[in-house]
Amino acid sequence: MNTTAPVSLVTGANRGIGLETARRLAGLGHTVLLCARRLGDAERAVAGLAPDVPGVLLPRRLDVTEDDGVRALARGVEADFGRLDVLVNNAAVNYDTSRRAVSVDLGEVGRTLDTNLFGPWRTAQAFLPLLRRSAHPRVVNVSSESGSLELMAGGTPAYGVSKAALNALTRKLADELRAERVLVNAVCPGWVATDMGGPGGGPVEEGAAGVVWAATLPDSGPTGGFFRDGKPLAW
Numbered sequence: 483m484n485t486t487a488p489v490s491l492v493t494g495a496n497r498g499i500g501l502e503t504a505r506r507l508a509g510l511g512h513t514v515l516l517c518a519r520r521l522g523d524a525e526r527a528v529a530g531l532a533p534d535v536p537g538v539l540l541p542r543r544l545d546v547t548e549d550d551g552v553r554a555l556a557r558g559v560e561a562d563f564g565r566l567d568v569l570v571n572n573a574a575v576n577y578d579t580s581r582r583a584v585s586v587d588l589g590e591v592g593r594t595l596d597t598n599l600f601g602p603w604r605t606a607q608a609f610l611p612l613l614r615r616s617a618h619p620r621v622v623n624v625s626s627e628s629g630s631l632e633l634m635a636g637g638t639p640a641y642g643v644s645k646a647a648l649n650a651l652t653r654k655l656a657d658e659l660r661a662e663r664v665l666v667n668a669v670c671p672g673w674v675a676t677d678m679g680g681p682g683g684g685p686v687e688e689g690a691a692g693v694v695w696a697a698t699l700p701d702s703g704p705t706g707g708f709f710r711d712g713k714p715l716a717w
């Protein structure tokens with residue numbers, strides 16, 4: 483499948499901010515690999531969006547905790563497109579507002595890190611060879627103000643630590659890839675009314691806007707930053 487359109491991959495895109503990000507990127511004409519843990523969820527999401535967008539939406543199965551699955555998808559994208567232009571690491575779990583760092587079960591913390599930190603890390607590693615073949619490679623790590631050390635308070639321990647670590651990973655990757663012109667940024671979507679965010683947050687359109695901004699930065703754009711709505715956030 484040869485395409486001159488940008489090829490974008492969004493993890494956890496069957497619902498919430500990931501789904502809206504996939505919709506927006508397809509609306510910009512990207513070929514979007516809409517990924518979900520279950521292929522059926524990805525297929526249903528694509529079927530729900532497809533009539534509305536000019537780009538191509540392709541459903542793909544991806545559980546970011548599975549090494550073999552992530553590598554297999556990278557091989558598939560290589561076979562289909564030979565490159566990847568945009569990687570949006572959106573999938574995350576466990577906004578653990580009822581937990582405290584003094585008592586949280588560390589097994590739960592480990593499972594949270596496996597998705598929220600190691601998920602983006604293993605996905606970035608697996609797709610880096612394909613990103614390096616892009617003329618304008620972008621990586622967006624969907625983070626949270628919960629991961630800001632400057633604002634860090636007690637509570638939400640597994641989630642907050644996972645996002646602080648994701649921010650650190652963002653800076654590591656950005657610095658190591660700066661010379662290769664791969665722009666890597668962390669984005670907080672703000673409080674959004676999704677299954678994770680719960681009622682009271684803003685619409686997904688607003689949350690996804692900053693993610694799409696970072697996914698479509700010009701070559702002169704920033705790398706190694708932490709942003710909300712395109713504006714820097716405190717680390």
Ligand code: NAP
Binds near residue numbers: 494520573574624
């Ligand atoms: P959401 O509605 O709960 O959606 C999370 C998505 O991640 C779902 O598609 C889920 O798939 C997927 N996912 C979970 N574990 C996965 C795994 N192992 N492999 C692949 N996909 C997996 O959450 P959201 O509110 O859209 O959040 C999206 C991102 O924004 C997250 O990184 C979150 O931390 C961040 N964020 C959200 C808010 C907010 O207020 N909503 C605020 C700050 C940051 P299933 O359907 O299979 O579970």
